[in-house]
Amino acid sequence: MRIVGLTGGMGSGKTTVANYFKELGVPIYIADDAGKTLMNTNPEVKAKISSLFGEQAYKDGNLQRIYISDQVFDSPEKLQELNEIVHPAVGSDFLKWKNKQDSSYVIYEAAILFETGGYKKCDLVVLVTAPMEERIKRLQARDKSSLEEIEARMKHQWSDEKKRKLCNFEIINKNLASTKEQVRNLHEILINTGKN
Numbered sequence: 001m002r003i004v005g006l007t008g009g010m011g012s013g014k015t016t017v018a019n020y021f022k023e024l025g026v027p028i029y030i031a032d033d034a035g036k037t038l039m040n041t042n043p044e045v046k047a048k049i050s051s052l053f054g055e056q057a058y059k060d061g062n063l064q065r066i067y068i069s070d071q072v073f074d075s076p077e078k079l080q081e082l083n084e085i086v087h088p089a090v091g092s093d094f095l096k097w098k099n100k101q102d103s104s105y106v107i108y109e110a111a112i113l114f115e116t117g118g119y120k121k122c123d124l125v126v127l128v129t130a131p132m133e134e135r136i137k138r139l140q141a142r143d144k145s146s147l148e149e150i151e152a153r154m155k156h157q158w159s160d161e162k163k164r165k166l167c168n169f170e171i172i173n174k175n176l177a178s179t180k181e182q183v184r185n186l187h188e189i190l191i192n193t194g195k196n
């Protein structure tokens with residue numbers, strides 16, 4: 001079973017694209033969601049996060065995402081420490097999940113697949129791109145976040161130019177009909193090239 005990495009900068013449309021693959025019956029693992037679940041449920045991960053960020057990291061057992069975001073996105077060292085707690089836990093959770101799937105390929109969706117080196121564990125990688133002004137507009141509409149908050153996260157992510165050099169396929173997410181068509185075409189390619 002091949003592992004197809006799906007990545008793209010913040011607001012590029014990864015989840016939108018992942019949902020189109022899901023409609024075609026492809027099993028999807030969303031690393032950002034899994035990370036959040038593990039941060040709320042895995043006792044070892046919770047203990048490490050509490051010792052790194054203090055008592056305020058959890059309230060009634062729930063991760064305080066805004067508090068953590070404020071701590072990490074202005075501090076590369078803190079972000080790296082958090083990543084070092086969360087990413088290995090996500091990696092092993094993914095392998096357990098993958099072993100339960102029955103499909104010619106699965107999708108591993110992660111915002112920072114290249115930045116973490118996670119792409120090396122994938123058989124191939126699909127990059128989702130969209131013009132920066134569009135991405136910012138979409139994020140402001142979706143999350144009501146400020147430009148400063150968006151930029152604080154984006155500065156920890158590679159540029160599309162850098163990612164493009166390492167990806168196998170690119171989906172350009174401008175209008176949704178064309179994006180869906182690109183996903184359908186790519187799915188055919190992935191199914192056909194996966195046959196022995």
Ligand SMILES: CC(C)(COP(=O)(O)OP(=O)(O)OC[C@H]1O[C@@H](n2cnc3c(N)ncnc32)[C@H](O)[C@@H]1O)[C@@H](O)C(=O)NCCC(=O)NCCS
Pocket residue numbers: 009010011031032035036039064065066068069072079082083086087090110111112153154156157
């Ligand atoms: C700091 C946290 C709690 C903020 O949660 P929040 O719900 O606000 O954001 P969410 O996780 O949905 O991320 C939204 C977007 O922010 C960007 N982002 C998230 N984590 C990172 C990171 N470590 N580095 C760079 N950008 C990031 C991505 O574009 C992502 O799609 C959360 O992002 C987190 O735990 N991040 C560190 C762990 C991680 O890397 N998770 C993602 C892959 S497993």
Ligand SMILES: Nc1ncnc2c1ncn2[C@@H]1O[C@H](COP(=O)(O)OP(=O)(O)OP(=O)(O)O)[C@@H](O)[C@H]1O
Pocket residue numbers: 008009010011012013014015016017111138139142173174175176179
């Ligand atoms: N082609 C498009 N046209 C208009 N809106 C879009 C398009 N693609 C995605 N969107 C909207 O833009 C927002 C961001 O898309 P999505 O959540 O798929 O991006 P993402 O890359 O997963 O974001 P993040 O990195 O923040 O998790 C969503 O509200 C989505 O509905």
